[in-house]
Amino acid sequence: MTKQTLPRLAITAGEPAGIGPDLCILQASQPRDAQLVVIADPSLLEQRGRQLKVDVKITPFEPDAPRRLSQPGEIQVMPVTLAAACTAGQLDSNNSAYVLETLTLAVNGCQSGLFDAMVTAPVHKGVINESGIPFSGHTELLAELTQTPRVVMMLATDGLRVALATTHLPLAKVPEAITEPLLEEVISILHNDLQQKFGVSSPHILVAGLNPHAGEDGHLGREEIEIIEPVLTRMRDQGMNLSGPLPADTLFNPGRLEKADAVLAMYHDQGLPVLKYKGFSEAVNVTLGLPIIRTSVDHGTALDLAGTGLANCGSLNTAIRYALSMIQSA
Numbered sequence: 001m002t003k004q005t006l007p008r009l010a011i012t013a014g015e016p017a018g019i020g021p022d023l024c025i026l027q028a029s030q031p032r033d034a035q036l037v038v039i040a041d042p043s044l045l046e047q048r049g050r051q052l053k054v055d056v057k058i059t060p061f062e063p064d065a066p067r068r069l070s071q072p073g074e075i076q077v078m079p080v081t082l083a084a085a086c087t088a089g090q091l092d093s094n095n096s097a098y099v100l101e102t103l104t105l106a107v108n109g110c111q112s113g114l115f116d117a118m119v120t121a122p123v124h125k126g127v128i129n130e131s132g133i134p135f136s137g138h139t140e141l142l143a144e145l146t147q148t149p150r151v152v153m154m155l156a157t158d159g160l161r162v163a164l165a166t167t168h169l170p171l172a173k174v175p176e177a178i179t180e181p182l183l184e185e186v187i188s189i190l191h192n193d194l195q196q197k198f199g200v201s202s203p204h205i206l207v208a209g210l211n212p213h214a215g216e217d218g219h220l221g222r223e224e225i226e227i228i229e230p231v232l233t234r235m236r237d238q239g240m241n242l243s244g245p246l247p248a249d250t251l252f253n254p255g256r257l258e259k260a261d262a263v264l265a266m267y268h269d270q271g272l273p274v275l276k277y278k279g280f281s282e283a284v285n286v287t288l289g290l291p292i293i294r295t296s297v298d299h300g301t302a303l304d305l306a307g308t309g310l311a312n313c314g315s316l317n318t319a320i321r322y323a324l325s326m327i328q329s330a
């Protein structure tokens with residue numbers, strides 16, 4: 001794509017019983033400087049539009065036609081058919097393969113150049129597993145589909161970026177997963193993507209310890225001394241600006257964050273509660289290290305809100321904005 005071409009984004013509508021279809025409908029009223037193509041079952045969008053009492057015009061996406069903006073209220077759809085009728089708020093594992101097909105089409109489209117980026121609405125990890133398909137998250141699936149050995153989950157909101165060393169892993173498995181090779185790869189990806197995709201010339205990264213008080217000099221755990229600190233020392237020698245391992249409970253203070261470009265947390269619930277407390281429903285989830293551009297919402301399927309019209313589009317809008325900005329930086 002040349003930078004003059006109209007950018008084209010794929011938006012996967014996610015779990016059909018969740019708020020993903022609602023968000024795809026609600027966002028269509030906004031003017032965009034890009035062609036947005038929703039990958040979903042068109043009849044689901046029509047049905048949810050009626051439920052929300054929002055007039056939407058569903059038109060088939062024409063991959064071979066020149067790129068074009070949607071008219072206000074129009075949704076261009078790449079169709080995938082649901083396996084079972086869907087009721088807002090009611091999960092049905094029969095539709096899990098449908099959800100994964102929307103993601104596979106988006107990835108294939110990004111790899112072939114049909115799309116410049118993909119933006120994902122939320123999926124429900126539990127129901128996909130209940131259908132018999134092992135699934136821990138988009139992040140891991142996209143790594144697999146693009147054959148990328150290591151990717152990094154990073155969530156961002158105004159004034160705070162939080163990346164994770166481990167993602168959707170049971171807490172009991174986290175300590176054994178924190179190894180020197182893993183940390184080296186994660187820090188390299190984070191450092192490089194901050195430079196290349198976010199324009200941070202010399203990123204300062206705050207690295208959390210794993211244990212309370214970063215191990216308290218080895219009295220509350222030794223991973224900081226034996227694993228994290230040696231990696232940080234080596235990577236500082238390569239010129240990276242890394243602080244840590246820092247106690248996670250005092251790392252997130254405004255004075256420290258002001259002087260940093262990102263935080264690296266060791267596990268999901270060490271970093272994301274802080275990020276979501278600060279920016280929930282306006283933040284973005286970005287997968288770093290992928291050969292394609294992928295952004296996502298910061299929230300889940302909110303089954304309680306599906307079909308009510310109360311779902312907030314803020315995070316989807318941020319995810320679209322980030323994807324467009326990353327296309328410009330590519």
Ligand SMILES: NC(=O)c1ccc[n+]([C@@H]2O[C@H](COP(=O)([O-])OP(=O)(O)OC[C@H]3O[C@@H](n4cnc5c(N)ncnc54)[C@H](O)[C@@H]3O)[C@@H](O)[C@H]2O)c1
Nearest residue numbers: 121122123124125126296297299300301302304305311312
């Ligand atoms: N990007 C993703 O695919 C993604 C992200 C997070 C969670 N999930 C999945 O979503 C499912 C439900 O997770 P959960 O219940 O922990 O989180 P959730 O985000 O679905 O809901 C948490 C609370 O936030 C509210 N909420 C969420 N999104 C909102 C929005 N856009 N506007 C207004 N209110 C909103 C919900 O009503 C609920 O009260 C799980 O299967 C989880 O794994 C998926």
Ligand SMILES: N[C@H](C(=O)O)[C@H](O)COP(=O)(O)O
Nearest residue numbers: 137138139140285296298299
């Ligand atoms: N960990 C993410 C969050 O809390 O927002 C969420 O589960 C989505 O992750 P994927 O993008 O890997 O599905």
